[in-house]
Amino acid sequence: MLQTKIQYKPYAEKDFKHLKGLNGISDQTLEIHLGLYAGYVKNTNILNEKVIELTEAGKSGTPEYAELKRRYGFEYNGMRLHEYYFGNLKAGGGSDLKDSSALGKAIIETYSSIDVWKNDFCKVGAMRGVGWAILFQDPITKTLSNHWITLHEEGNIAGFAPILVMDVWEHAWLLDYKPADRPKYIEAFLSNVDWAAAEGRLLK
DSSP, X not given: OOOOOOOOOOOOOOOOGGGTTOTTXXXXXXXXXXXXXXXXXXXXXXXXXXXXXXXXXXXXXXXHHHHHHHTHHHHHHHHHHHHHHHHTBOTTOOOOOOTTSXXXXXXXXXXXXXXXXXXXXXXXXTSSSXXXXXXXXXXXXXXXXXXXXXXXXXXXXXXXXXXXXXXXXXXXXXXXXXXXXXXXXXHHHHHTBOHHHXXXXXXX
16 A cells, blocks of 8 residues: 655635625625635535545545545635635725726627626626626636636636636525525625726736
């Protein structure tokens, strides 16, 4: 049996408590949402610890090991997508995206106008089901496009960079809005976007 000692640095939960006071997203919803995010960080670390334990015991390739590996996309993306989501919000409400900004220009190159892009992004976010609406950038062509991600992993495009991430799972909005009012949550989300943070994710 191979003697293996794997080095692993646990993930640390990021602090997003400064986001209290969001427009249209209550502090209570934020608190619950941050608790769920903390759970993904915890579960990601537990998952890695169990995989390492099996690997060091020479049990990689076993059914138990395989099931844990299949869980990676859900837990890792659940952690990382929440970090993108909270990271592109700004307490007190964000400002409008300017046509003259780097992100505005990149959006206009594909969608002809920010309004056309916004309408498409909102329609993606309002699709039936739970998941995420994400504005991605293709690392090869630098083109921007809106995508729907089911759960956390199904629909992610390999290598694409998330520029703007919106959580549309019920826990993100159902405490503040009726089930039929998801579009109101989407508008609230957009009113809180930190466009400078989103623009900072653009690939050079």
